[in-house]
Amino acid sequence: MAEVLVLVDHLDGSVRKTTTELLTIARRLGEPSAVFLGAGLDNALETLGRFGAEKVYVVADAEIDGYLIATKTDALLTVVAQASPSAILITSTSEGKEIAARASIRLGSGIITDASDVDENGIATQSAFAASYIIGSKVTHGTPIITVKPNATAPIENLTTPAVVQVSVEYGALSTSARITDVAPRAKSGRPDLTEAAIVVSGGRGVGGAEGFTVIEALADALGAAVGASRAAADAGWYPHAFQVGQTGKTVSPQLYIANGISGAIQHRAGMQTSKTIVAVNKDSEAPIFELADFGVVGDLFAVVPQLTEEIGKRKG
Amino acid sequence: MKIVVLVKHVPDAAGDRSFAADTTTDRAAVDGRLSELDEYAVEQALQVVEKSGEGEITYLTMGPEAASEALRKALSMGGDAGVHVVDEAIHGSDAIATSLVLAAAISKLEPDLVICGMASTDGTMSVVPAMLSERLGITGLTLAASVAIEGGQVTIRRDSDEASTTITASLPALVSVTDQTGEARYPSFKGIMAAKKKPVETWSLADLGIEPAVVGLGAAWSVVDSIVKRPPRQAGTVIPDGGDGGVQLADFLSSGKFI
Numbered sequence: 001m002a003e004v005l006v007l008v009d010h011l012d013g014s015v016r017k018t019t020t021e022l023l024t025i026a027r028r029l030g031e032p033s034a035v036f037l038g039a040g041l042d043n044a045l046e047t048l049g050r051f052g053a054e055k056v057y058v059v060a061d062a063e064i065d066g067y068l069i070a071t072k073t074d075a076l077l078t079v080v081a082q083a084s085p086s087a088i089l090i091t092s093t094s095e096g097k098e099i100a101a102r103a104s105i106r107l108g109s110g111i112i113t114d115a116s117d118v119d120e121n122g123i124a125t126q127s128a129f130a131a132s133y134i135i136g137s138k139v140t141h142g143t144p145i146i147t148v149k150p151n152a153t154a155p156i157e158n159l160t161t162p163a164v165v166q167v168s169v170e171y172g173a174l175s176t177s178a179r180i181t182d183v184a185p186r187a188k189s190g191r192p193d194l195t196e197a198a199i200v201v202s203g204g205r206g207v208g209g210a211e212g213f214t215v216i217e218a219l220a221d222a223l224g225a226a227v228g229a230s231r232a233a234a235d236a237g238w239y240p241h242a243f244q245v246g247q248t249g250k251t252v253s254p255q256l257y258i259a260n261g262i263s264g265a266i267q268h269r270a271g272m273q274t275s276k277t278i279v280a281v282n283k284d285s286e287a288p289i290f291e292l293a294d295f296g297v298v299g300d301l302f303a304v305v306p307q308l309t310e311e312i313g314k315r316k317g
Numbered sequence: 318m319k320i321v322v323l324v325k326h327v328p329d330a331a332g333d334r335s336f337a338a339d340t341t342t343d344r345a346a347v348d349g350r351l352s353e354l355d356e357y358a359v360e361q362a363l364q365v366v367e368k369s370g371e372g373e374i375t376y377l378t379m380g381p382e383a384a385s386e387a388l389r390k391a392l393s394m395g396g397d398a399g400v401h402v403v404d405e406a407i408h409g410s411d412a413i414a415t416s417l418v419l420a421a422a423i424s425k426l427e428p429d430l431v432i433c434g435m436a437s438t439d440g441t442m443s444v445v446p447a448m449l450s451e452r453l454g455i456t457g458l459t460l461a462a463s464v465a466i467e468g469g470q471v472t473i474r475r476d477s478d479e480a481s482t483t484i485t486a487s488l489p490a491l492v493s494v495t496d497q498t499g500e501a502r503y504p505s506f507k508g509i510m511a512a513k514k515k516p517v518e519t520w521s522l523a524d525l526g527i528e529p530a531v532v533g534l535g536a537a538w539s540v541v542d543s544i545v546k547r548p549p550r551q552a553g554t555v556i557p558d559g560g561d562g563g564v565q566l567a568d569f570l571s572s573g574k575f576i
């Protein structure tokens with residue numbers, strides 16, 4: 001059976017859940033091999049083996065983290081030349097999509113981005129036009145390169161002891177042509193990752209200001225949820241842009257999405273429309289968000305949300 | 318300095334967008350417009366020229382006849398000239414073929430700097446800029462939240478969840494910009510009038526030396542297997558808050574086992 005490469009998405013070796021989803025999908029298509037770039041392999045190996053990676057290709061060169069995305073493309077393509085995979089799966093982050101785009105040109109391969117699932121025939125499911133259409137498509141030329149969104153499938157364990165293969169890479173001049181001159185790390189919230197979270201609690205312009213977000217955060221914490229924001233709230237500086245949900249922010253597909261003080265513009269819907277259950281709190285009964293909501297409360301979020309948070313506390317005892 | 322800005326003409330997201338029988342985006346069903354996300358690219362190009370006091374901006378679009386409207390809109394905001402690549406054979410091109418055509422057109426224009434939007438609002442793949450960097454063999458700095466040009470160098474800020482990173486490269490380079498770079502200006506009346514007189518050239522595939530057979534729907538490296546309209550979400554329960562809205566919401570969440 002041919003290998004299917006999964007590019008590991010990790011932070012210092014802590015493997016993101018999306019990678020375990022990709023390994024699960026890879027098993028439908030062939031023999032899963034992980035491609036691990038950067039530092040932290042020791043932390044990652046157990047997880048990769050638990051989710052069925054037969055091999056782990058490793059590139060730990062300083063070039064990986066010392067430059068922008070193109071060096072990762074060099075590394076991935078070196079592995080591709082060695083493994084001759086039948087498909088390449090990458091997480092649909094902005095970095096993942098860029099690696100996929102660069103690889104598709106260098107390999108002469110077709111590419112599908114933002115798949116919400118991939119079946120055993122290699123048919124990828126995608127959403128189009130702000131999630132109003134569901135498209136099935138397939139790469140017909142070269143080695144299929146598919147970027148897959150978080151929460152695509154339930155990860156299934158399949159214990160293996162992966163063979164570790166060190167790979168040596170020659171980096172192209174183009175890949176090392178841009179210099180990183182400064183890195184300012186961002187503060188961590190301690191909450192679940194927005195794109196992976198089972199529950200997302202979001203606030204929009206109706207939250208009225210940065211202070212208003214404490215109400216949103218309190219509800220999120222009561223539910224163990226991630227916090228999201230509309231672009232109006234992010235642009236106003238009330239909540240960091242990294243938490244924006246929508247066309248130019250994150251796409252989320254949680255079990256439960258709670259929109260507070262968000263009108264439900266098409267660009268916002270594009271990022272949350274595929275959530276399993278949608279709840280809205282908005283004082284305007286005409287707000288388009290109610291067209292999507294499984295349950296909506298027409299009212300002031302500053303009355304409804306704290307009451308809900310308190311009630312959750314009571315019920316959890 | 319020569320700047321090329323890529324602008325795409327897209328079906329307005331406010332309309333009821335759909336697919337044509339041949340599985341391509343139906344570009345006739347809904348009014349088209351200059352992609353909002355490319356307006357940010359136009360704005361950054363104009364600011365680069367305003368700050369340095371020199372530079373020439375050419376807008377480049379690939380698309381059917383109506384795509385020239387995107388050029389006019391951009392020209393009404395400022396800039397100097399437009400190039401419209403239009404050819405029957407291009408219809409249905411995937412991102413791979415789109416980047417092939419755009420790369421050929423950019424090579425012909427020999428710019429120092431290429432600026433793209435972060436993603437097209439119809440295809441939303443966000444891959445064309447990186448593909449162009451590969452095809453042109455020039456440094457590609459994508460998803461810039463800010464852009465500065467100085468002394469033959471371009472510096473951008475790129476924000477990820479983990480960090481905000483500053484990156485510098487020598488020109489020639491390609492940059493794609495996000496909506497974090499700052500709102501685009503509105504065209505003034507004077508700008509709209511001036512745009513009518515700015516030169517717009519039309520190029521065909523032959524002008525770019527590209528064989529028609531390598532682009533278009535037939536040459537796409539992926540095929541659409543099915544298109545299904547997502548069933549509209551079932552209308553749920555909407556209640557007015559009579560003082561116990563939060564409690565009722567908790568009941569709903571309990572029934573769904575979220576609490």
Ligand SMILES: Cc1cc2nc3c(=O)[nH]c(=O)nc-3n(C[C@H](O)[C@H](O)[C@H](O)COP(=O)(O)OP(=O)(O)OC[C@H]3O[C@@H](n4cnc5c(N)ncnc54)[C@H](O)[C@@H]3O)c2cc1C
Nearest residue numbers: 204205206230231232246247248249261263267283284301
């Ligand atoms: C190219 C492009 C990309 C975009 N990308 C995104 C994106 O990624 N994400 C995104 O979100 N938007 C995006 N937008 C913007 C989008 O069009 C909307 O402008 C935005 O989503 C509106 O945010 P909002 O719902 O918070 O604000 P508004 O539309 O102003 O809605 C605020 C809502 O809050 C309600 N409200 C006010 N006070 C209260 C209260 N006390 N209690 C309860 N309800 C209250 C109001 O009734 C109203 O419905 C994009 C736009 C463009 C053009």
Ligand SMILES: Nc1ncnc2c1ncn2[C@@H]1O[C@H](COP(=O)(O)O)[C@@H](O)[C@H]1O
Nearest residue numbers: 323324379433434436437442443444445
């Ligand atoms: N047909 C086109 N004409 C001009 N520019 C385009 C075209 N397609 C894509 N682009 C540019 O590439 C960016 C990313 O597009 P995409 O990869 O399709 O999401 C857009 O914001 C445009 O700047």
